[in-house]
Amino acid sequence: MIKLEHVSKLYQEGVPALDDVSINIEKGEFVFIMGKSGSGKSTLIKLLLKELTPTEGEIYISGKKLSKINHKAIPNFRRNIGVVFQNFRLLQDRNVYENVAFAMKVVEAPTREIKKRVPLMLSLVNLAAKYKSLPRQLSGGEQQRVAIARALVNEPEILLADEPTGNLDDTNAWEIMRLLEEINERGTTVVVVTHNAEIVRKMNKRVIYIKRGQVVGDGKWGDISEI
Amino acid sequence: MTSVRFSTITYNIGQGFKNIWRNKLFSLASIATMTACIFLLGLFYSIGANFSEMVHTAEEGVAVTVFFDAGITQEQIDNIGNEIKKRGEVRDVKFVSAEEAWDSFKVEYFKGREELAEGFVNDNPLANQANYEIYLNDVSMQSSLVTYLESLDGVRQVNQSEVVAETLSDVNKLISLIFVSFIIILIAIAIFLISNTITTGIAVRKEEIAIMKLIGAKDSFVRAPFIVEGIAIGLIGSIIPLVILLFMYKSVMVYVTEKFIFLTNFLTFIPVHEIFEVLVPLALILGIGIGYIGSRMTLKKHLKV
Structure with a gap:
């Protein structure tokens, strides 16, 4: 599903953000990408979304070679990847329903499809009753659930979550992790970027550990916790 | 070819108008400038068109007069007439015989004392004054025509109203020059302001745009x-001045016609529908065009999608 072959990304400063990274994530996997800030996690997310181009190496997503996707084809490519951010990035002037519907409008989905899918997604994230609320009227956990609904409403094959629990307390963080696990069980490949060791340990999923731009560990928590 | 959904079109139009609303102050400034631009264009056009019409009417009265050598035959005169008619700049050629010249002179000179002219019944003082009155399409061509006429065989003298011709021609050119320069400056200001409005709109919606791109x-x-925002600003900014101009033009026409009756002989207005037949499409095309170009230029510069 996601394959990186000897990928390096060098910014102008000269220090590589990613250095010869090779990763293979299968369809339906739940994977944590762990590392301290500045380790290259954000660069990896940007490369996967084709916001950046690798200096060296090749990235494949759903069998597509990213270097072969031209500018015009990027929107279609991105529709297959849902993204969730640490700071939720919801539109503050729109309510819960509109925020989720926005993702479908942007990809020019038919109105009747929007009316059908958005309530379903809001039920999935347990926010159907708050569909009229504005983001500022919701807790952090609820806002992140809206963001997850928005990321999933177009039925992507992959969900990328960049520090999804970074702004949440423990209770909310666990709720979000359980929701991501449920989404993964429904068949979506989930990649969570985090530095929260506690969550990674308890979830007991595959972890790819990045340090100074290099993959220094790949396996279950027990295998890499020594690093 | 990909088709665009109706819901997508309405959504984007809605968002365009929301942009205007969110960004009220800048939008208002852009609409006001556009209104001023189109209003002045309309004003210049209305005044210019009416002035041109007056100049044109005056031009129609300006003629070059050609007198012939003594003893010339009517056949030779006819030949000269045919040669003159062939010229492109000549609109009309009118032959005035010696008798007609005298009749016309009599009416003006002996007005009220017609009996004094009777002494000349059989002795036309203007016997050698048969002439062609030549009317031009464009008075600026007058001097070259005069040179040509003077070179013709059988032509004794050519009279021209050089000062009038040149003045009218120069005034026309000057008006056109001021008109075009002013409009160009206004268009530049309007594009600049629309561009600023769109730039602000992009800045305000930066986060939304980033999310849209990621989705x-x-x-x-x-x-x-x-683009909808730019076009809407252009459209609103051209409809407002058109309505103002319509009322203004009608009011001025009525006011001048009622208050300055003595002027109506030479101050005739072009009818409202004739002015607005040109002005409405001109203003709309310009308004929409400026809006489109202003937003397109800005998007190219500030919105790397």
């Missing part, structure tokens, strides 16, 4: 609301 919005979808 998978096409470039055209991201750009569309801003």
Whole structure:
């Protein structure tokens, strides 16, 4: 599903953000990408979304070679990847329903499809009753659930979550992790970027550990916790 | 070819108008400038068109007069007439015989004392004054025509109203020059202001645009609301001045016609429908065009999608 072959990304400063990274994530996997800030996690997310181009190496997503996707084809490519951010990035002037519907409008989905899918997604994230609320009227956990609904409403094959629990307390963080696990069980490949060791340990999923731009560990928590 | 959904079109139009609303102050400034621009264009056009019409009417009265050598035959005169008629700049050629010249002179000179002219019944003082009155399409061509006429065999003298011709021609050119320069400056200001409005709109919606791009919005979808915004500003900014101009033009016409009756002989207005037949499409095309160009230019510069 996601394959990186000897990928390096060098910014102008000269220090590589990613250095010869090779990763293979299968369809339906739940994977944590762990590392301290500045380790290259954000660069990896940007490369996967084709916001950046690798200096060296090749990235494949759903069998597509990213270097072969031209500018015009990027929107279609991105529709297959849902993204969730640490700071939720919801539109503050729109309510819960509109925020989720926005993702479908942007990809020019038919109105009747929007009316059908958005309530379903809001039920999935347990926010159907708050569909009229504005983001500022919701807790952090609820806002992140809206963001997850928005990321999933177009039925992507992959969900990328960049520090999804970074702004949440423990209770909310666990709720979000359980929701991501449920989404993964429904068949979506989930990649969570985090530095929260506690969550990674308890979830007991595959972890790819990045340090100074290099993959220094790949396996279950027990295998890499020594690093 | 990909078709665009009706719901997408309405969504983007809605977003375009929301942009205007969110960004009220800048939008208002842009609409006001556009209104001023189109209003002045309309004003210049209305005044210019009416003045041109007056100049044109005056030009029609300006003629070059050609007198012939003594003893010339009517056949030779006819030949000269045919040669003159062939010239492109000549609109009309009127032959005035010696008798007609005398009749016309009599009416003006002996007005009220017609009996004094009777002494000349059989002795036309203007016997050698048969002439051609030549009317031009464009008075600026007058001097070259005069040179040509003077070179013709059988032509004794050519009279021309050089000062009038040159003045009228120069005034016309000057008006056109001021008109064009002013409009160009105003268009530049309008494009600049619309561009500023769109730039602010992009800054305000920066986060929304970033999310749209990550979700998978096409470039055209991201750009569309801003294009709608620019066009809407242009459209509103051209409809307002058109309405103002319509009322103003009608009022001025009525006012001048009622208050300055003595002027109506030479101060005739072009009818409202004739002015607005040109002005409405001109203003709309210009308004929409400026709006489109202003937003398009800005998007190219500030919205890398």
